[in-house]
Amino acid sequence: MGDATAEEKPQQPVKRRRGAARGRILNAAARRFYADGVAATGIDTITAEAGVAKMSLYNNFDSKADLVCAYLQARHEEWLDLYRRRLAEAQGPAAGVLAVFDAYADHADFAYEHGFRGCGLLNAAAELPTGHEGRTVVRRHKEQVEGLLAAHLRELLPGRDEQARSVAEHLAFLLEGAIVRAGLEGDGTRMRHARDLAASLLDAL
Structure with missing residues (x-):
């Protein structure tokens, strides 16, 4: 029981961080897509505005x-x-x-x-x-x-x-x-x- 609890605890903060990162990425994409257009907005621009690593984007979105x-x-x-x-x-x-x-x-x-x-x-x-x-x-x-x-x-x-x-x-x-x-x-x-x-x-x- 103690071992299972110890294994589960670290997973919760990770989940929350990913959720927050997804929201930041989506908000940044919404601003840039609307202001600059979809084609003109690259992944690097979105991740820089969201303040996340590129890998974080691909952890939350397939493409x-x-x-x-x-x-x-x-x-x-x-x-x-x-x-x-x-x-x-x-x-x-x-x-x-x-x-x-x-x-x-x-x-x-x-x-x-x-x-x-x-x-x-x-x-x-x-x-x-x-x-x-x-x-x-x-x-x-x-x-x-x-x-x-x-x-x-x-x-x-x-x-x-x-x-x-x-x-x-x-x-x-x-x-x-x-x-x-x-x-x-x-x-x-x-x-x-x-x-x-x-x-x-x-x-x-």
Whole structure:
């Protein structure tokens, strides 16, 4: 019993250190990928910013491609958290639709190193080759966003599922266009304009 305990004790700090290193690496990668692009950001740059050895990166991620996918998934989860916070304050299905727009505006308002550059997921996908797993992560995010819009709209338009799907697609396109313009202009103003347009459309349904 004493020998087993002695063997187990050293393993716990190692686990905690690896967990902390993974978080530092992922945070550093998120900053550099968004500010400088995926292709322009090398492993050495990420490990230097994270303050870890290169071996630590490969202890936590199989490859740069694996790190890119983890970054994209983390950004998706970050957006979902913003959406859930907005949804908690929403009253009714129309407000649920607008919570999606508010979450995008909140993401645009983050204090990015070089200002807002548009959707980090789409920016990364544009650099990735066809077939890269990261593109699948991005596609699923966009599909989920449109699915959330459709779910709120089905509640708003009971028995009119086809119209709900059509309006959800329309609003998804509005979101994408607004975020591209917001990225070009460097702030979230276009996202707030898009929200106002969405609110007007919902009022007309």
